[in-house]
Amino acid sequence: MVFVRLALVQFGALRDKSGSLGVIERLLDGYGGRPDLIVFPEYSMFDPTGFSSDFVWDGAEDLSGGWVGFFRDLASTRGSCVVATMFERSSVPPRVYNTAIVIDRSGDIIGVYRKTHLFDILGYSESSIITAGGELFKPVSACNLKIGLAICFELRYPEVFRVQALRGAEAVVVPAAWYRGPLKEETLRVLAQARAHENNTYIIVAAQYGGNFTGRSMVVDPYGVVIVDAGIGEKIIEAVIDTEEVYRAREKMPLHRLARWDLLLDSISELIKK
Template sequence: MTSTLKVSAVQQPCNKDRQSNLDYSIAKIEEAAASGSDLVVLPELHLGPYFCQIEDTNHFNLAQSIPGPTTYMLCEIAKKRRIVIVSTIFEKRAPGLYHNTAVVIDKDGSIAGKYRKMHIPDDPGFSENYYFTPGDLGFKPIQTSIGKLGVLICWDQWFPEAARLMALAGADLLIYPTAIGWDMDDTPEERQRQLDAWVTIQRAHAVANGIPVISCNRIGFEYAPDAEPDSGKGINFWGNSFIAGPQGEILTSANCSEEKLLQGTIDRVRTEQVRQVWPYLRDRRIDQYGDLTRRFID
């Protein structure tokens, strides 16, 4: 493997039909490959609007198998353009059994591996627990031709345990496909606090584990499927995708609304040097962490 890795993330709206959204994603994959990227990351569930705002059995019809129609297309593009792709798909595993699944496709067009979202939120506007079964593949990096990718999904990004376990299993970088936004009833001050917390926690994962982070979010306002026209009911996805180095330093970022192909270069040698200077893995007191497996210490 080369000492540097050129990576990209696609910040895009996902509020159109499946084919239009997929066409947009593919166009950005092509752009990333043409500029020499080794890896491109797409937002969480980029094939359509965020259907989890409400509970509706009809939405289960959006799910597809893996491999399936979308992965077949993405595998073809990956092989043609010699680029690694991270896509997130509503996976139909069996009747009545569905997952929110990240698929990693290698440069040869093969499916290198999958990650099924482990932490499933159940909040107003984010009724994912209705649709998704918690993942059962563990926190295991996916081996590719460019290294081990520690892929996690959205709500997973708030849990330091998930990032740490990926790092301990040898991940070369952490990747967070995301669909997160603001409740329009929140004040501007609260929205800013939420955004700041989101950026901070992910940069902290880079710092605490000494590895780069790619965070890829969607953008745009999406009405709730049951909302009346012009009601304002929905989610404004806040974008702000970024790529950070192993000390949490921002290599490139986007704002809250722009359609953008983010690109950055990761220096593997520097990542190793950072870990040598800040040896968190060496100094961990693993003999004292047993209580982490408890829900709460009374």
């Protein structure tokens, strides 16, 4: 068995990054755990809802900036891997990337993912402030876990998770800022369970809480069973996962091996062309 201890940070980002950083520091100061992996939610810098693209651009940083520097220091000081998020300046101002990064125990950045599927539904237009990334994440190995990445809305795209599972991901980490609304908490849970079950992969959701967002950070096992759910409120929750359970699940339910990829891929290719 290969156990990995997770810490999911659930909080509500403020409307400026210095305030958000203060909330993060307060939560971490009250947390004495020594996890292998610490995960933060989407939009951790600040809640962009209702802000102009110019405002978001002004608050965004490069990967070499102080925001990422804080999380690199956190990783090296605590000896934990970290998945953090940011608004990253792009080559098409004033729109920015919605970016998640993986940092190893030494504080080195080993993975960068820029959200590819943008939340342009239900009256919200993420593309008015965000420019989409150009490629899906390639899983990286850190803290005894092969980590994939997707961001929030992308839970609605099974293909994003299938590709990463086929590339060897044992867990897909999903930083989220899941907007409140009728049945939205149930939707988040059902989607996370489905993505876990159909890929026999852990799904790790760190979600914002408060204001516009639902909370309900969770970890789902490779059978689609929720093993921890944060519910509401600002908090840090822990879970311990066993990476070998991924391979046991895939042995019991060899969904990828049994798939008729010839039919699936031919049909998808044909339909997309139409």
